[in-house]
Amino acid sequence: MSRAAPAPRDLSAATTAGHAVRMPRIGAHMSTAGGVSRAVERAALHGCETLQIFTRNANQWRGRPLEAAEIDRFRTLVAEHGLHPVVSHASYLINVASADPALRQQSMAALVDELARADALGLHGVVLHPGACTSGTEEDALALVAEAIDEVFAVHPPGTARLLLEHTAGQGRTIGYRFEHLAAILDRCRSPERLGVCLDTCHLLAAGYDLTTDDGFAATFEAFERTVGFERLFVVHVNDSKKPLGSRVDRHEHIGRGFVGEGGFLRLFADPRFERLPFLLETPKSKDIGKPNAIERDPLDEENLGVLRRLRAAAGVDVVPGAGAR
Numbered sequence: 001m002s003r004a005a006p007a008p009r010d011l012s013a014a015t016t017a018g019h020a021v022r023m024p025r026i027g028a029h030m031s032t033a034g035g036v037s038r039a040v041e042r043a044a045l046h047g048c049e050t051l052q053i054f055t056r057n058a059n060q061w062r063g064r065p066l067e068a069a070e071i072d073r074f075r076t077l078v079a080e081h082g083l084h085p086v087v088s089h090a091s092y093l094i095n096v097a098s099a100d101p102a103l104r105q106q107s108m109a110a111l112v113d114e115l116a117r118a119d120a121l122g123l124h125g126v127v128l129h130p131g132a133c134t135s136g137t138e139e140d141a142l143a144l145v146a147e148a149i150d151e152v153f154a155v156h157p158p159g160t161a162r163l164l165l166e167h168t169a170g171q172g173r174t175i176g177y178r179f180e181h182l183a184a185i186l187d188r189c190r191s192p193e194r195l196g197v198c199l200d201t202c203h204l205l206a207a208g209y210d211l212t213t214d215d216g217f218a219a220t221f222e223a224f225e226r227t228v229g230f231e232r233l234f235v236v237h238v239n240d241s242k243k244p245l246g247s248r249v250d251r252h253e254h255i256g257r258g259f260v261g262e263g264g265f266l267r268l269f270a271d272p273r274f275e276r277l278p279f280l281l282e283t284p285k286s287k288d289i290g291k292p293n294a295i296e297r298d299p300l301d302e303e304n305l306g307v308l309r310r311l312r313a314a315a316g317v318d319v320v321p322g323a324g325a326r
């Protein structure tokens with residue numbers, strides 16, 4: 001990676017009051033137990049600046065309709081706490097890559113519902129896994145995804161929420177683990193302006209995109225820029241990985257305790273291409289903390305958010321290892 005070193009960062013800007021360096025916003029996926037607005041309260045309690053939620057049970061096809069009063073309460077609390085952006089993650093049951101007509105119809109209907117809920121709540125995006133091959137080649141599956149999205153967009157008019165295709169770990173027969181897969185879907189869709197992408201640090205590493213060395217990091221995001229482009233990136237999921245580089249196994253680990261390591265996250269924070277993006281945790285939660293509907297601190301969320309804040313601060317003021325590789 002023999003690229004010219006960038007001009008030195010103006011380190012004074014990071015420490016001078018009123019001249020904060022622009023840095024990624026930090027937040028987490030929060031439970032909506034008790035109602036969608038409860039997730040906003042949980043985010044606020046943990047000092048989140050951005051938030052991801054499920055707008056319906058992620059493992060069921062049918063969700064209860066959102067009540068008008070709950071929508072109002074959600075929107076008021078989001079504005080009050082300055083959370084930005086707020087996105088949802090679509091149900092894991094949805095598979096728009098499926099060639100099975102029944103599953104495909106059910107998936108498209110569920111995706112329309114996801115977008116409708118997100119727009120009602122004023123969300124900025126709906127994160128969707130591209131899906132899994134049920135028959136045929138990956139190429140066929142990518143074409144099926146693009147067709148399904150076109151059909152969904154034809155039914156559901158544009159709102160606040162962009163559909164964000166998440167890069168995957170490539171477990172089993174899932175597609176979307178190569179940047180080229182995401183690019184192929186974007187290229188085939190008739191309304192690419194309604195789409196974006198979401199990257200997940202655990203999935204990147206598991207799919208074989210190295211973040212743990214300066215050269216690996218540089219090569220990963222050169223490939224991303226060449227295929228998808230940073231202008232299409234709207235959300236970053238920050239998760240460490242229990243499984244090693246190229247394992248194609250999707251197991252999220254606490255920040256700094258897995259194969260991404262603190263160095264991988266420090267590189268992200270230090271890279272100005274990520275400065276406008278939300279960094280959202282999807283790390284394991286503490287088990288058995290109080291009643292499911294209660295609003296209370298989760299020690300594991302606090303730990304992971306704390307590590308991210310420390311790394312962000314370090315990236316803002318320190319001479320970043322590997323800055324020359326950017």
Ligand SMILES: [Zn+2]
Nearest residue numbers: 089127129166
């Ligand atoms: Zn996901």
Ligand SMILES: [Zn+2]
Nearest residue numbers: 166200237282
């Ligand atoms: Zn993710």
